[in-house]
Amino acid sequence: MTGPELSLPAAPERAPEYGHDALVVCDNLVRIYQSDVVEVQALQGLDLLVHSGEMVAIVGASGSGKSTLLQVLAGVDAPTAGRARVAGHDLLAMSRTERVRYRRHVVGFVRQQTSRNLVPYLTASQVVDLPMTLAGVPRRERHQRAAELLGAVGVTHCADRRPDQMSGGEQQRVAICVALANDPRVLLADEPTGELDSETAQEVFAALRTANRDLGATVVVVTHDAAVSGQVERTVAIRDGRTSSEVLRRNGSGVDGDEHTAEEYAVMDRAGRVQVPAEYREALALTRRVRLTLEGDHVAVRRDHADDVR
Numbered sequence: 001m002t003g004p005e006l007s008l009p010a011a012p013e014r015a016p017e018y019g020h021d022a023l024v025v026c027d028n029l030v031r032i033y034q035s036d037v038v039e040v041q042a043l044q045g046l047d048l049l050v051h052s053g054e055m056v057a058i059v060g061a062s063g064s065g066k067s068t069l070l071q072v073l074a075g076v077d078a079p080t081a082g083r084a085r086v087a088g089h090d091l092l093a094m095s096r097t098e099r100v101r102y103r104r105h106v107v108g109f110v111r112q113q114t115s116r117n118l119v120p121y122l123t124a125s126q127v128v129d130l131p132m133t134l135a136g137v138p139r140r141e142r143h144q145r146a147a148e149l150l151g152a153v154g155v156t157h158c159a160d161r162r163p164d165q166m167s168g169g170e171q172q173r174v175a176i177c178v179a180l181a182n183d184p185r186v187l188l189a190d191e192p193t194g195e196l197d198s199e200t201a202q203e204v205f206a207a208l209r210t211a212n213r214d215l216g217a218t219v220v221v222v223t224h225d226a227a228v229s230g231q232v233e234r235t236v237a238i239r240d241g242r243t244s245s246e247v248l249r250r251n252g253s254g255v256d257g258d259e260h261t262a263e264e265y266a267v268m269d270r271a272g273r274v275q276v277p278a279e280y281r282e283a284l285a286l287t288r289r290v291r292l293t294l295e296g297d298h299v300a301v302r303r304d305h306a307d308d309v310r
């Protein structure tokens, strides 16, 4: 005789992991710099997702943690806690060898200081060749790739010039070629136009665009330059080591299809925390405790008047 069939409750459906479909995932990222006397929390639980094919600008006041974030993503600096993953590589768990491979193949990095991106005694062709040589790419392929990259960003005429024979903008465009030499998934640029005048900055920005649109790199660019951040689809603002707000720019449906709309969003973390901007807090004298009410299609935040009498 067979007994009644046991029916077990269905296993609860697991929510997909945070950022499962993103190329760059920072989840509650913390970076603490510690010396004998002070402790600086450069990143204080930063969340950030970047999807493959995006071009994202990171903005924020001096000291807010932008460079630290980029150094972590570049595999140059190791986070203290949290989770950081780029193209499937766990940045907290990489061995030395993996880190070298990661820096050579998965990410490319462009610094603000033009002189630090290149080698004084190497020509543009030679310096773009260098990362490919280290990666063991055959000679013919290296030559072809270097010529293609220099051509793509408009600096073919610099192929046989050393840095001191190029303008700052040309040097930065060559630096972008160096960063792209081994066809990385992600191109990271820390203030790449910081030392340039606005016209030259525009040329460097155009090269980043080319890297993104034509050469398939996902681009994350730290910038103070509003002209740069104003031209990308998504700008993420960092405040005190956390992402605080995002501006999304969309192409509108104007007659010429060239109307842009820009909307600013606050970023809500996974625990539901949202930072209320200081000017809103001040305008309504919001202090320690606020009232939250669900109002149909929005949530209202009000002052707790009980606080006034205390």
Ligand SMILES: Nc1ncnc2c1ncn2[C@@H]1O[C@H](COP(=O)(O)OP(=O)(O)OP(=O)(O)O)[C@@H](O)[C@H]1O
Residues within 6 Å of the ligand: 033, 034, 040, 041, 042, 060, 061, 062, 063, 064, 065, 066, 067, 068, 069
């Ligand atoms: N190596 C380090 N040792 C100690 N503190 C550091 C170190 N690097 C950065 N910091 C501190 O961490 C915080 C974040 O610095 P970070 O350079 O990431 O900011 P940033 O937003 O890039 O600033 P800026 O726009 O001026 O370059 C700052 O308070 C900085 O002084």
